[in-house]
Amino acid sequence: MAKKGEIVAGVLAPHPPHLVYAENPDQNEPTAECGWETLRWGYERLRKSLSEIDYDVLIVHSPHWRTQVGTHFLGVEKFKSLSVDPIFPNLFRFHYDLTVDVNLAQGIHDEAKGAGLVTEMMTNPDFRVDYGTIVSCHMTNPDWDKPLVGISSNGGARYFNMDVLGATMLKLGEATRKAVEASGKRAVLLASNSLSHRHFTTESEVVEDMSKEHINNHNQYLWDMRMIEMMRSGKGQQVLDVMTDFTEQATAETDGGSLTWLLSALGVPDYPATLHGYGTVIGTGNAVMEWRPGQEARA
Amino acid sequence: MSKQLREDVVRKGYVLPGLPHLLLAADQNPGWQKVRQAFQKVREDLESSDIDVIVVYSTFWPSVIGHQIQAREEPEWVHVDDQFHALGSIPYKMEIDSEFARELDRSCKDRKLHSRLIDYEGFPIDTGSVVVQQLINKDNRWPMVIVSSNVYADRAETVVYGKAVRDALEKQGKKAAAIVVSSLSNRMHTTHVDPKDDHFSSKKDHEWNLKYLEFLKEGRLEDVSQLSRQFHREARVPKVTAFKPFWWLSAVMGQNNLYAGEVYEYQPVMGTGAAVIGLTPANKAARDLEFDEDDPEAFAGERGVLGSNEDMSDSSGSDNPFSGANI
Numbered sequence: 001m002a003k004k005g006e007i008v009a010g011v012l013a014p015h016p017p018h019l020v021y022a023e024n025p026d027q028n029e030p031t032a033e034c035g036w037e038t039l040r041w042g043y044e045r046l047r048k049s050l051s052e053i054d055y056d057v058l059i060v061h062s063p064h065w066r067t068q069v070g071t072h073f074l075g076v077e078k079f080k081s082l083s084v085d086p087i088f089p090n091l092f093r094f095h096y097d098l099t100v101d102v103n104l105a106q107g108i109h110d111e112a113k114g115a116g117l118v119t120e121m122m123t124n125p126d127f128r129v130d131y132g133t134i135v136s137c138h139m140t141n142p143d144w145d146k147p148l149v150g151i152s153s154n155g156g157a158r159y160f161n162m163d164v165l166g167a168t169m170l171k172l173g174e175a176t177r178k179a180v181e182a183s184g185k186r187a188v189l190l191a192s193n194s195l196s197h198r199h200f201t202t203e204s205e206v207v208e209d210m211s212k213e214h215i216n217n218h219n220q221y222l223w224d225m226r227m228i229e230m231m232r233s234g235k236g237q238q239v240l241d242v243m244t245d246f247t248e249q250a251t252a253e254t255d256g257g258s259l260t261w262l263l264s265a266l267g268v269p270d271y272p273a274t275l276h277g278y279g280t281v282i283g284t285g286n287a288v289m290e291w292r293p294g295q296e297a298r299a
Numbered sequence: 300m301s302k303q304l305r306e307d308v309v310r311k312g313y314v315l316p317g318l319p320h321l322l323l324a325a326d327q328n329p330g331w332q333k334v335r336q337a338f339q340k341v342r343e344d345l346e347s348s349d350i351d352v353i354v355v356y357s358t359f360w361p362s363v364i365g366h367q368i369q370a371r372e373e374p375e376w377v378h379v380d381d382q383f384h385a386l387g388s389i390p391y392k393m394e395i396d397s398e399f400a401r402e403l404d405r406s407c408k409d410r411k412l413h414s415r416l417i418d419y420e421g422f423p424i425d426t427g428s429v430v431v432q433q434l435i436n437k438d439n440r441w442p443m444v445i446v447s448s449n450v451y452a453d454r455a456e457t458v459v460y461g462k463a464v465r466d467a468l469e470k471q472g473k474k475a476a477a478i479v480v481s482s483l484s485n486r487m488h489t490t491h492v493d494p495k496d497d498h499f500s501s502k503k504d505h506e507w508n509l510k511y512l513e514f515l516k517e518g519r520l521e522d523v524s525q526l527s528r529q530f531h532r533e534a535r536v537p538k539v540t541a542f543k544p545f546w547w548l549s550a551v552m553g554q555n556n557l558y559a560g561e562v563y564e565y566q567p568v569m570g571t572g573a574a575v576i577g578l579t580p581a582n583k584a585a586r587d588l589e590f591d592e593d594d595p596e597a598f599a600g601e602r603g604v605l606g607s608n609e610d611m612s613d614s615s616g617s618d619n620p621f622s623g624a625n626i
Contacts, residue, residue: 068487082421087363089419124386127379158538199363208364
């Protein structure tokens with residue numbers, strides 16, 4: 001009998017391109033002096049934590065690959081190109097070379113389709129992978145030595161409402177878990193989203209000038225802290241219960257469904273998540289958090 | 300077009316849809332084919348004009364940090380749409396009037412807008428701009444400038460943005476066609492629909508589209524601009540804060556109803572209202588209504604969010620950080 005696969009970790013892994021910019025990896029053209037250390041150190045702690053476990057694949061759900069007709073999956077084994085952030089091209093021009101676990105992507109696609117979701121495999125080799133996927137994967141695994149599965153986010157929150165999208169993402173999460181189990185693989189899941197998401201609309205002359213960085217507004221901060229505390233307390237169901245209010249009142253990037261998908265795939269955790277770091281990026285609130293099924297939080 | 304035409308720096312205005320079906324799959328639906336053929340009429344219309352530059356405002360290109368202006372001289376790439384990737388790839392090469400882009404950037408700053416030039420290899424030019432360029436200007440007969448649509452901008456900022464375009468044209472003595480790339484109603488199908496079965500997502504959307512088309516056919520551009528908030532509520536999926544393209548277009552073209560309007564085609568594309576509309580400056584206004592929206596000359600909205608309250612005080616000495624927002 002084949003070994004049963006499992007989700008070995010789930011991560012809230014936000015994707016501001018500023019983080020990669022400030023890391024100064026060889027792949028990124030612009031260079032920075034410093035910046036957003038609390039978040040980058042958070043990702044450093046995450047990487048150390050993940051280094052303690054063996055895993056085969058990263059599965060990332062990205063708000064920056066937005067599709068209106070269902071959920072799409074990267075379906076080409078190799079992608080190599082230049083990703084230029086359409087919003088922050090001054091910070092992120094990243095040369096990527098990545099591998100996709102197409103078999104697992106197809107498996108999740110098929111499970112989701114079987115559950116009644118609208119799905120599609122993306123098989124165009126000229127396709128450019130979105131920067132949300134790239135940033136979350138790079139910050140989690142800068143060696144790029146693991147294949148990934150890329151999942152689009154659906155625009156249902158705007159077309160219908162957050163509750164409709166949430167119901168869809170709960171199904172997608174369950175489908176993801178079943179497909180991972182059937183694959184025999186050990187997967188780390190990444191929900192690639194910020195928490196509160198109201199940006200500043202101007203940029204300081206030195207972008208990494210941290211004297212200019214702070215949360216956009218107090219309401220956002222209160223909501224971010226409330227959500228983090230619930231996640232740190234193992235209140236996964238409560239997080240889902242308030243997801244619509246949070247999304248609307250904090251202009252949260254959870255409108256892409258990534259966090260709902262992650263919590264569903266983890267079986268709606270009643271155990272604490274580890275907070276590796278929180279920080280703001282151009283006014284938005286971002287937390288790096290890790291759930292380790294079967295283990296207690298370690299911070 | 301019976302109205303006597305008038306000369307203006309903006310020789311033509313167009314509203315054009317930007318979904319890739321029109322370029323890559325028009326043969327799959329007779330309505331899509333008609334819309335594509337209407338693009339050919341736009342091309343012929345442009346050929347009969349004496350324009351120097353095409354200025355494109357694309358609702359497919361959102362920005363957050365102010366207003367972005369494409370300035371790279373010859374951007375070239377193979378574009379694939381995020382969603383409709385199965386339709387195929389679009390190789391393109393554009394010619395950008397970078398000199399005009401720089402003038403526009405200065406004009407934006409003169410009107411207190413936050414703007415910046417985009418000049419990076421591989422920058423992801425949006426689907427709508429690529430589709431329009433391929434359908435009306437594939438041979439780069441006219442240089443283009445493409446500008447973004449800021450997700451947070453409301454009417455005042457967008458109107459000032461349009462006026463900045465007009466400033467730049469006048470400064471450089473250039474004649475332009477102004478194009479907004481946008482659907483009317485934007486509610487797409489959310490399931491796979493066979494192309495031959497395409498239809499408007501909602502009858503209400505269709506009715507609002509028809510009302511807008513009726514106005515535009517009469518040349519009532521400023522009227523539809525003033526109705527943008529209502530249209531946003533009635534016929535748009537609220538992906539962004541407001542329905543902005545007609546604010547921009549009307550401001551670029553002079554904020555009036557003095558146009559000869561022509562609706563070249565109107566069909567559903569993936570459930571959205573895809574209309575090809577042309578506006579030519581004319582001497583006789585269709586209507587002369589009393590508009591109730593403000594007419595700002597410079598943007599004075601929230602600007603100091605990165606600084607202290609002290610930084611945000613206005614020249615009058617008020618220390619209310621939002622005092623500058625009174626436009």
